[in-house]
Amino acid sequence: MENNNEKMVIQLLIGKQAFPITIKRDQEEIYRRASQxxxxxxxxxxxxxxxxxxxxxxxxxxxxxxxxxxxLQAQQDQSPYENTVTRLTQELEELLAEK
Structure with a gap:
């Protein structure tokens, strides 16, 4: 269970409105950067x-x-497949070169 000391309330100005938001202390910077x-x-x-x-x-x-x-999600989702295809292609080329 989280300790209440780990959370804090910050005020973020987004557009023309101020929002009080309860966040984890270690996430304050990311919330402020997102607001910016x-x-x-x-x-x-x-x-x-x-x-x-x-x-x-x-x-x-x-x-x-x-x-x-x-x-970004599309880029991240494709990279494991691209790496696997590249590795398998190299293995196939090596096997074909041996024969």
Whole structure:
């Protein structure tokens, strides 16, 4: 069971709203960096498309982050298979070269 001292409440400003979030102490930096990335992305969309509403900036930023996550997952999912195929191909080439 976790000790209550391991958790803490931090205030994160995301966009125009402050959120009190209870996190593990060792995850504070990652939450603050994530908040910063979100705010930077929202700021870029707001500057690029000043005529859109805040809800649209948020939606597009969420879409952007979701696409990045899916791309990273696809890359990670393929690497074990690529390594296995490369290794098996080398083994087959070696066996064929012996004959």
């Amino acid at each position: 990335l979100i705010n930077e992305k929202l700021g870029r969309y707001e500057q690029s498309y000043p005529h859109l509403g805040y809800e649209k900036y948020t939606s597009v930023a969420l879409l952007d982050f979701a696409v990045q996550v899916l791309q």
